[in-house]
Amino acid sequence: MKRKIPVVPCSGIGKSLGAAAREAAYILAEDLRPDEAKVVALSLLVMGDEDTRREVAGGEAVAIDGCKLECATKGLASSGAFKVHKVAVFEVVKRHRGLKPEGLCDLNEDGLKLARATADEAAKIVDNSSGEGSHA
Amino acid sequence: MPDLPKKKVGLISCSGEEMPEGTVTRRAVRRVLDTLRPDDTVTLCLPLFLAGGEGERAFARYYPTIAVDGCEKRCAALATEKYSAKPAASIIVTKIANKRSCGKMGTARRLNAEGLRLADEVAGKIADETDRLLKKRQKGVLRKVGGGKS
Numbered sequence A: 001m002k003r004k005i006p007v008v009p010c011s012g013i014g015k016s017l018g019a020a021a022r023e024a025a026y027i028l029a030e031d032l033r034p035d036e037a038k039v040v041a042l043s044l045l046v047m048g049d050e051d052t053r054r055e056v057a058g059g060e061a062v063a064i065d066g067c068k069l070e071c072a073t074k075g076l077a078s079s080g081a082f083k084v085h086k087v088a089v090f091e092v093v094k095r096h097r098g099l100k101p102e103g104l105c106d107l108n109e110d111g112l113k114l115a116r117a118t119a120d121e122a123a124k125i126v127d128n129s130s131g132e133g134s135h136a
Numbered sequence B: 001m002p003d004l005p006k007k008k009v010g011l012i013s014c015s016g017e018e019m020p021e022g023t024v025t026r027r028a029v030r031r032v033l034d035t036l037r038p039d040d041t042v043t044l045c046l047p048l049f050l051a052g053g054e055g056e057r058a059f060a061r062y063y064p065t066i067a068v069d070g071c072e073k074r075c076a077a078l079a080t081e082k083y084s085a086k087p088a089a090s091i092i093v094t095k096i097a098n099k100r101s102c103g104k105m106g107t108a109r110r111l112n113a114e115g116l117r118l119a120d121e122v123a124g125k126i127a128d129e130t131d132r133l134l135k136k137r138q139k140g141v142l143r144k145v146g147g148g149k150s
Helices: A016-032 A042-046 A050-056 A071-077 A089-095 A109-128 B020-036 B046-050 B054-062 B075-083 B093-099 B113-133
Strands: A005-009 A037-039 A060-065 A083-088 B009-013 B041-043 B065-069 B089-092
Touching (some): A005 A016, A005 A042, A016 A060, A016 A089, A016 A109, A042 A050, A042 A071, A042 B046, A042 B075, A060 A071, A060 A089, A071 A083, A071 B046, A083 A109, B009 B020, B009 B046, B009 B075, B009 B113, B020 B041, B020 B093, B020 B113, B046 B054, B046 B075, B054 B075, B065 B075, B065 B113, B089 B093, B089 B113, B093 B113
Parallel strands (some): A005 A060, A060 A083, B009 B041, B009 B065, B065 B089
16 A cells, blocks of 8 residues: 655744645645645654654655744654655745735635645655655 | 833644644634734744744743643643743643534634634633733633633
């Protein structure tokens, strides 16, 4: 059985780019690649939850970060992921200059468009990943 | 007299992206920050806290904090205690949901009406705890937020 690639979004609640990162993870795992990707909570990962770490350890994973602090990438890297693919919303937004994302709990239309654009980039990564891990 | 910094309460939500209860924590904390107690609260970012954010850790060492967790794993409370100091208050969404026999609250991505009501109730409890910690008396204002059974 093919291993679902763990997708870890930013957990921040103070910026709309963080909200877009989270929404992108849901779009990816629920709409675009439901059989290939699954959302994993950053807090469980960094607190060392055994089941969560087992899902991540030794395999590829996707981090979707809202800001330059890159907490999701760091969390995955310190949890034994074999390869961490980074998707940075703060870079995606530069490629879609017309968008003005707003909202922290509920994104505005531009925020949702940004989330979709981010999810599309993440989907390409999932398509190109081997889908293999030590716990396949 | 020196201009001392205003005492505030730090709110740390688990954010658990895998489960609707995590979404309830985020929405509840935002409601307190934006609407219910904007002058009395700040948010501490849990991942940043865990990644070694010294500003976040220092705040939690010297100011009271409220950990808002989605489930009994209590990531926010345990992280705060591990890296700074024991939170002054701890709120667990599943406990509140069980107490009020909450039905399905939607998904992690989209809360339904029940989930939104629960988030309002949790926000009310956070605001109450904030008042208690700051020794403010605003009884009767928030207890019925969300129309929850108390």
